[in-house]
Amino acid sequence: xxxxxxxxxxxxxxxxxxxxxxxxxxxxxxxxxxxxxxxxxxxxxxxxxxxxxxxxxxxxxxxxxxxxxxxxxxxxxxxxxxxxxxxxxxxxxxxxxxxxxxxxxxxxxxxxxxxxxxxxxxxxxxxxxxxxxxxxxxxxxxxxxxxxxxxxxxxxxxxxxxxxxxxxxxxxxxxxxxxxxxxxxxxxxxxxxxxxxxxxxxxxxxxxxxxxxxxxxxxxxxxxxxxxxxxxxxxxxxxxxxxxxxxxxxxxxxxxxxxxxxxxxxxxxxxxxxxxxxxxxxxxxxxxxxxxxxxxxxxxxxxxxxxxxxxxxxxxxxxxxxxxxxxxxxxxxxxxxxxxxxxxxxxxxxxxxxxxxxxxxxxxxxxxxxxxxxxxxxxxxxxxxxxxxxxxxxxxxxxxxxxxxxxxxxxxxxxxxxxxxxxxxxxxxxxxxxxx
Ligand SMILES: Nc1nc2c(ncn2[C@@H]2O[C@H](COP(=O)(O)OP(=O)(O)OP(=O)(O)O)[C@@H](O)[C@H]2O)c(=O)[nH]1
Numbered sequence: 001x002x003x004x005x006x007x008x009x010x011x012x013x014x015x016x017x018x019x020x021x022x023x024x025x026x027x028x029x030x031x032x033x034x035x036x037x038x039x040x041x042x043x044x045x046x047x048x049x050x051x052x053x054x055x056x057x058x059x060x061x062x063x064x065x066x067x068x069x070x071x072x073x074x075x076x077x078x079x080x081x082x083x084x085x086x087x088x089x090x091x092x093x094x095x096x097x098x099x100x101x102x103x104x105x106x107x108x109x110x111x112x113x114x115x116x117x118x119x120x121x122x123x124x125x126x127x128x129x130x131x132x133x134x135x136x137x138x139x140x141x142x143x144x145x146x147x148x149x150x151x152x153x154x155x156x157x158x159x160x161x162x163x164x165x166x167x168x169x170x171x172x173x174x175x176x177x178x179x180x181x182x183x184x185x186x187x188x189x190x191x192x193x194x195x196x197x198x199x200x201x202x203x204x205x206x207x208x209x210x211x212x213x214x215x216x217x218x219x220x221x222x223x224x225x226x227x228x229x230x231x232x233x234x235x236x237x238x239x240x241x242x243x244x245x246x247x248x249x250x251x252x253x254x255x256x257x258x259x260x261x262x263x264x265x266x267x268x269x270x271x272x273x274x275x276x277x278x279x280x281x282x283x284x285x286x287x288x289x290x291x292x293x294x295x296x297x298x299x300x301x302x303x304x305x306x307x308x309x310x311x312x313x314x315x316x317x318x319x320x321x322x323x324x325x326x327x328x329x330x331x332x333x334x335x336x337x338x339x340x341x342x343x344x345x346x347x348x349x350x351x352x353x354x355x356x357x358x359x360x361x362x363x364x365x366x367x368x369x370x371x372x373x374x375x376x377x378x379x380x381x382x383x384x385x386x387x388x389x390x391x392x393x394x395x396x397x398x399x400x401x402x403x404x405x406x407x408x409x410x411x412x413x414x415x416x417x418x419x420x421x422x423x424x425x426x427x428x429x430x431x432x433x434x435x436x
Pocket of ligand 1 (some may be wrong): 008245267298299300301302303304306310311313314315318339340341412
């Protein structure tokens with residue numbers, strides 16, 4: 001090519017529409033090109049005479065301070081290039097965003113000169129779009145994010161909205177630099193699920209969602225993330241999504257789940273949960289012959305207790321017996337109130353003989369406890385019960401409960417305050433299918 005280097009350089013500068021600056025850091029002398037002036041709405045002539053003061057007046061004071069700090073770092077060889085985003089005042093009084101870049105000019109042997117040179121490029125449009133996005137993100141009830149995936153297990157956040165700080169105390173820029181900051185804050189019990197969702201996104205190339213807990217200021221909170229892949233104009237797949245705080249919803253779900261399986265008065269499991277647990281235990285028995293036993297206990301003459309001492313005292317008896325049972329049973333046992341004054345205990349992996357001893361201990365503990373009337377006078381309470389070990393002969397949960405009721409009935413008939421099992425009763429000979 002036979003064009004002079006000067007001509008080529010000028011063509012490149014004109015083509016990039018860059019304002020250029022040259023600054024003698026010793027004397028303050030400054031040279032700007034025509035484009036530099038037109039970027040701000042002037043002609044070069046209008047802003048004569050030029051000096052570093054021309055720039056000092058045009059640049060926003062906050063950005064100017066930052067700019068000089070960065071220049072100092074560059075001149076002290078701490079950073080190889082100078083780069084700073086600055087707001088600059090235009091002739092019409094408005095501001096524009098200028099990407100300011102430059103470096104110290106050196107002789108071919110590396111000796112520094114007194115001159116720094118660089119470019120000013122108007123990036124107002126890009127900056128405004130970024131701000132629009134930030135404003136939009138700030139008005140959405142969640143954290144907006146974008147990420148690229150470099151492998152099925154590694155992703156890089158290309159955008160995280162500022163709300164990340166108020167949501168989980170992590171700076172959005174810090175997460176963009178290091179995604180581990182985000183992943184390390186996920187509850188260890190949920191990190192496998194999150195990783196699986198990320199892998200799912202990578203392989204299915206479709207929308208992915210997951211719920212997980214994160215540690216926020218030392219406490220756990222539930223979040224939900226949804227992300228959808230979009231192919232950008234360069235053919236790269238980028239996931240865009242939103243993360244919302246669903247802690248209140250989760251608390252409500254947990255409360256509802258707890259209430260749906262809990263007896264309100266005693267805090268024990270309710271009939272629904274007991275029936276489900278019996279179905280599960282029976283399925284395990286039928287599939288793997290995993291043994292289990294069932295204890296049923298019913299308070300004797302509870303109607304009399306209510307009638308003599310009042311319903312409130314009756315309620316206290318139910319609560320006290322529930323507490324007694326909870327403390328005497330294993331964590332794996334399932335104890336619940338079937339309704340009224342009747343309790344059931346499901347003992348997984350327990351044979352009838354052992355269950356019989358547990359039932360007898362419960363009966364004794366209940367009978368030997370002290371119950372107080374409204375006037376603090378003590379009265380006694382006893383229970384009758386039945387113990388059943390699951391066997392091949394028992395065909396269904398209904399059958400199991402029918403046999404259990406039968407034992408209970410016989411214990412009541414036999415004088416109450418006792419626990420019977422199928423071996424010690426007549427019930428094992430010719431079991432009736434109903435109490436009638
Ligand atoms: N205080 C109180 N009483 C209840 C509750 N649920 C049921 N009851 C009462 O429990 C009593 C049960 O009476 P019955 O079924 O005749 O049995 P019982 O008096 O214990 O007699 P036996 O079982 O034959 O020893 C009824 O009076 C019910 O009103 C409750 O949640 N609180």
